[in-house]
Amino acid sequence: MSAFEIGAGRLEELLRGQEPRTQAEVRQVALFAELRGGALHAPDALRSRVLASAPAARRSFALRRPPRRLVLVAVPLALAAAVAAAVVHGIVGSGSGRADRAALQANLRLPRSVGKHAAAEASAPKALHGGGSSSSNGDFSTAASGSLEQSLNDKLTPVGPIPSTNRLVHADARLSVQEDSASALSSATSRATQIVGSLGGYSQSVQYSTAHDGSASAFLDLRVPVGSVQKAVNRLSGLGALLNEQTSTQDLEQQLTQQTNQIIGLRRTIAAYEQALQDPSLPAAQRVILQVRLSNARRSLTQIRRSRSGTISSAATADVSLTLTTKHGAAAIRQKRGRLGRMFHGAVGFLGIEGIVVLYALVVLSPFIVLGGLGWALWRERRRREERRLLAA
Amino acid sequence: MRYVHALPASLEPPRQMGAPAFADVVAEHLDPVYRYLVYLTGDRTAAEDLAAETFEKAFRTWRRFDPRRGAPRTWLCRIAHSAAVDWFRAEARRQRREDAYARDAAEVEESVFADGLSPALEHALRTLTPAEREVVALRVLLELDGPAAARVLGISATAVSTRLGRALKRLEEEMADVGV
Numbered sequence: 001m002s003a004f005e006i007g008a009g010r011l012e013e014l015l016r017g018q019e020p021r022t023q024a025e026v027r028q029v030a031l032f033a034e035l036r037g038g039a040l041h042a043p044d045a046l047r048s049r050v051l052a053s054a055p056a057a058r059r060s061f062a063l064r065r066p067p068r069r070l071v072l073v074a075v076p077l078a079l080a081a082a083v084a085a086a087v088v089h090g091i092v093g094s095g096s097g098r099a100d101r102a103a104l105q106a107n108l109r110l111p112r113s114v115g116k117h118a119a120a121e122a123s124a125p126k127a128l129h130g131g132g133s134s135s136s137n138g139d140f141s142t143a144a145s146g147s148l149e150q151s152l153n154d155k156l157t158p159v160g161p162i163p164s165t166n167r168l169v170h171a172d173a174r175l176s177v178q179e180d181s182a183s184a185l186s187s188a189t190s191r192a193t194q195i196v197g198s199l200g201g202y203s204q205s206v207q208y209s210t211a212h213d214g215s216a217s218a219f220l221d222l223r224v225p226v227g228s229v230q231k232a233v234n235r236l237s238g239l240g241a242l243l244n245e246q247t248s249t250q251d252l253e254q255q256l257t258q259q260t261n262q263i264i265g266l267r268r269t270i271a272a273y274e275q276a277l278q279d280p281s282l283p284a285a286q287r288v289i290l291q292v293r294l295s296n297a298r299r300s301l302t303q304i305r306r307s308r309s310g311t312i313s314s315a316a317t318a319d320v321s322l323t324l325t326t327k328h329g330a331a332a333i334r335q336k337r338g339r340l341g342r343m344f345h346g347a348v349g350f351l352g353i354e355g356i357v358v359l360y361a362l363v364v365l366s367p368f369i370v371l372g373g374l375g376w377a378l379w380r381e382r383r384r385r386e387e388r389r390l391l392a393a
Numbered sequence: 394m395r396y397v398h399a400l401p402a403s404l405e406p407p408r409q410m411g412a413p414a415f416a417d418v419v420a421e422h423l424d425p426v427y428r429y430l431v432y433l434t435g436d437r438t439a440a441e442d443l444a445a446e447t448f449e450k451a452f453r454t455w456r457r458f459d460p461r462r463g464a465p466r467t468w469l470c471r472i473a474h475s476a477a478v479d480w481f482r483a484e485a486r487r488q489r490r491e492d493a494y495a496r497d498a499a500e501v502e503e504s505v506f507a508d509g510l511s512p513a514l515e516h517a518l519r520t521l522t523p524a525e526r527e528v529v530a531l532r533v534l535l536e537l538d539g540p541a542a543a544r545v546l547g548i549s550a551t552a553v554s555t556r557l558g559r560a561l562k563r564l565e566e567e568m569a570d571v572g573v
Binding site: 043390 | 424431433448457482509511522523527529536555558564565568
């Protein structure tokens, strides 16, 4: 009976020092004793060598940083940075809220005589004073009744920036209005067309659609004379519950001036070419060149004139996009949250975006990670096999 | 006989919670690690080099040593095992390069594994493979338990037990052949 037949459990017991019971166990224990009894100590030279090498090792240790600790620090730091960025975004994005609402209410409630200058300065300083473009955006839920519509039509100042009559301005307005039912939406669509027509404008396009669940929506692309745009916006916003309103203006004065200057310059050039061509002593080759240049200049003049006409006509009418809907999905974006709520909402949204970015990066990197992991596992298995082969030889 | 040398204070890296001083570790574990390496390599000269390398590596990574995860001896044996495998790899490469390769010095030496062993046991140990000698050294000489030996070898505790049984069986058979 050899060690292999003693059994693993019993062998463990013998290794722990239990008394042998059989002859085989006695032999086994004697073997252990002989193995353990052999004297073998590390030579003094080795001991000195170990002690001597320790300081050198210590010096190199100072340059190393344990990677596990770095990971332990870097991961929480990255998470903290992500959360901090989200909180900052939430704080910055939340705004005061009060100022926006006050301006909106001032625009909606103040009589024209009182609120005109204040509202115009608050909402459209650039359009009125400096050129360029400006826009205002109001998201709110207002149950617009018939009286409110009348009130808007008669008394209220416009919500968005007012196109100046002194300068050439292109105005753009987008409105979303919710109706109670599909039939109300249908009549509101007709009413919107009538409103625009009565103001001298027209409907560029009307799309009307209904769904099986009874909801309906209509998208109207309207053109309104610039002088009547504020009236149109006021009337259209009173067709139902106003969900969203965006108005923007773009100053075209500079563009028009540029085009006018180009036209003047081209006219002078053309006159110069024509005068030169009248000279009989002009060599034939130069005459041909001048004729080509004259032709090009005339073509350019035609194009710029057309562009200038387009600029002027663009300033003459305003684009109004009206969306009428009954869907609950397009419910009013309520501003009932406090600043803290908006901050939290903004932070959560930002964290969501961060999550999406991380997820996207993971999706992109995952094949490489999997391949790397597979390669590493194969390399490790190969090393193990090699190790087993080396130690079994 | 036991060699106990006190390391100068400058050689002691800052110890972490519950970790012994490196000087104490050297004093306590140099002999067992050296014996383990002699059994594994069957070459005292190589074992000396590897032991020095082991303790140098251990000193470098001493701050990372966590006594809650294992005893210092297990940790040192794991480093020694890794160093020895690299040595075997280098030896195999050298063997492939050189046609006439033999560890004659080790073969002719009277006692490689320890002083005072019987010639039969010495001979029997030489016939074992390094892997078999290694498990004998870990379990019998260094008296590591099954899980600790398994951590050093990178195999399961059951595999350690099986390997040990086979090694002891071969040891007995070889000794019987010699006539003990």
